[in-house]
Amino acid sequence: MARSVTLTVGAQPTPRGTAYGPADEARSFATFLRRYPEFDATLLDELRAAEYGRLEAQDQLYLDYTGGGLFAESQLSEHVALLRRTVLGNPHSVNPTSAAAGELLERARAAVLRYFNAPADYRVIFTPNATGALKLVGEAYPFDAHSRLLLTSDNHNSVNGLREFARAADAATTYVPSTARSLRVDEDDLKAHLRAADEAGNNLFAYPAQSNFSGVQHPLEWIATAQSAGWDVLVDCAAFVPSNRLDLGVWRPDFVPISLYKLLGYPTGVGCLLVRERALARLRRPWFAGGTITTVSVQGDWHTPAEGEAAFEDGTVNYLALPAVELGLRYIERIGIDTIHTRVRCLTRWLLDELAALRHGDGSPVVQIHGPRTTHRRGGTIAFNVLRRSGRLVDIRIVDERAAELGISLRTGCFCNPGAAEHAFGIPREKLLRRAESPAADHIRELGVESGGAVRVSLGLPTTFRDAYRFMQFASSFCEA
Ligand SMILES: Cc1ncc(COP(=O)(O)O)c(C=O)c1O
Numbered sequence: 001m002a003r004s005v006t007l008t009v010g011a012q013p014t015p016r017g018t019a020y021g022p023a024d025e026a027r028s029f030a031t032f033l034r035r036y037p038e039f040d041a042t043l044l045d046e047l048r049a050a051e052y053g054r055l056e057a058q059d060q061l062y063l064d065y066t067g068g069g070l071f072a073e074s075q076l077s078e079h080v081a082l083l084r085r086t087v088l089g090n091p092h093s094v095n096p097t098s099a100a101a102g103e104l105l106e107r108a109r110a111a112v113l114r115y116f117n118a119p120a121d122y123r124v125i126f127t128p129n130a131t132g133a134l135k136l137v138g139e140a141y142p143f144d145a146h147s148r149l150l151l152t153s154d155n156h157n158s159v160n161g162l163r164e165f166a167r168a169a170d171a172a173t174t175y176v177p178s179t180a181r182s183l184r185v186d187e188d189d190l191k192a193h194l195r196a197a198d199e200a201g202n203n204l205f206a207y208p209a210q211s212n213f214s215g216v217q218h219p220l221e222w223i224a225t226a227q228s229a230g231w232d233v234l235v236d237c238a239a240f241v242p243s244n245r246l247d248l249g250v251w252r253p254d255f256v257p258i259s260l261y262k263l264l265g266y267p268t269g270v271g272c273l274l275v276r277e278r279a280l281a282r283l284r285r286p287w288f289a290g291g292t293i294t295t296v297s298v299q300g301d302w303h304t305p306a307e308g309e310a311a312f313e314d315g316t317v318n319y320l321a322l323p324a325v326e327l328g329l330r331y332i333e334r335i336g337i338d339t340i341h342t343r344v345r346c347l348t349r350w351l352l353d354e355l356a357a358l359r360h361g362d363g364s365p366v367v368q369i370h371g372p373r374t375t376h377r378r379g380g381t382i383a384f385n386v387l388r389r390s391g392r393l394v395d396i397r398i399v400d401e402r403a404a405e406l407g408i409s410l411r412t413g414c415f416c417n418p419g420a421a422e423h424a425f426g427i428p429r430e431k432l433l434r435r436a437e438s439p440a441a442d443h444i445r446e447l448g449v450e451s452g453g454a455v456r457v458s459l460g461l462p463t464t465f466r467d468a469y470r471f472m473q474f475a476s477s478f479c480e481a
Pocket of ligand 1 (some may be wrong): 066067087129130132156158208210211212236237238239259271
């Protein structure tokens with residue numbers, strides 16, 4: 001049984017709460033299906049029942065797919081069966097158990113390259129997560145005093161952190177801002193920044209294919225534009241790949257960090273860096289470790305780095321978990337990423353429209369959406385704030401607490417993307433120049449963000465119309481008479 005939604009803000013009843021009553025759901029779904037005939041209501045709904053039954057069993061409404069995907073039960077059972085029937089040892093050797101693990105590792109690598117349709121000049125380096133992939137690039141990229149690092153303001157902190165490697169090498173970092181309401185980038189502004197590559201140095205441009213804050217999908221066309229202007233291009237695809245096709249046969253970025261658990265739900269602790277050989281060859285690692293060298297001498301004080309990806313995988317890789325990557329990718333391939341994409345797009349558009357239409361008794365809006373209102377060049381991540389009838393923002397802690405009481409997993413804050421948040425809330429640069437002394441929550445309020453940040457819901461492969469509807473029941477409980 002779903003928990004019922006009866007909450008109100010303040011003492012007022014909720015006149016629109018009944019608009020999403022249980023009796024209306026079937027009618028709303030029928031209208032939805034008429035509007036989105038491309039929505040696959042059979043295959044994925046059957047999978048939801050067969051593979052994700054734990055959500056219903058525990059009455060959980062999971063809406064944090066940008067935070068992490070959910071695994072299908074068959075992914076687990078296939079992985080456990082594989083571990084049960086094999087004996088796997090540390091792959092850094094040639095003994096039988098080591099060779100078996102090594103073979104599965106190479107199969108996982110090949111599966112990733114195949115899944116992203118990567119041409120022969122791409123390599124895959126396994127990392128603990130996207131952040132690990134970004135750090136590999138940051139610490140080994142040949143920044144020097146002539147180099148430039150160009151970042152979009154809309155970036156996860158794990159990309160923002162690259163600027164510290166640039167700073168240490170006296171390279172200049174520049175940000176391309178987002179425009180206030182759309183949270184997109186002005187293309188003329190970007191092109192002007194791209195013209196500023198320094199021919200004497202190495203230039204790195206890094207941006208997300210999909211914003212983890214607003215869901216904005218920044219054009220992949222920028223890759224070729226930037227490369228022809230003299231930039232190496234890093235496209236952060238962590239939030240993009242769980243419900244979008246990334247075809248490396250078409251788009252050819254130099255570096256692509258990915259969190260595989262966001263795509264597959266399982267195993268956690270596994271990500272990768274997809275990298276072109278020409279870019280990999282220019283990276284210089286600041287250290288070596290077990291597994292990353294072919295020869296080394298203590299007394300001679302020298303070492304020879306291993307070839308290709310091996311030089312970047314420090315120590316023993318997660319060799320029991322990695323075979324699950326191939327199984328997980330096969331699961332996604334059986335469904336089809338385009339089917340997942342369409343489903344997420346339809347549900348996102350429905351939610352955007354319903355949220356935008358939600359009204360208090362006096363006709364004023366209940367929700368302020370940050371970023372685009374349609375699904376054109378945007379993914380299934382929606383950032384918003386709840387408004388009171390007076391127009392004031394509801395504190396995100398209230399939204400968070402009430403959602404938690406109802407078993408709803410959403411996110412609040414700035415989602416490790418301060419640049420997007422600064423533009424979404426229109427915080428002027430002057431206010432941001434002084435380093436924060438107070439704790440994060442107080443600092444955000446001192447900057448004038450009375451709500452304490454934004455609320456984020458994100459959709460994924462297992463999301464159903466019922467999930468979206470149940471979320472609207474929750475959102476409509478904030479309507480004031
Ligand atoms: C766009 C983006 N980049 C990078 C990251 C960092 O990923 P991880 O925490 O797996 O390293 C995230 C995580 O949410 C993300 O959404």
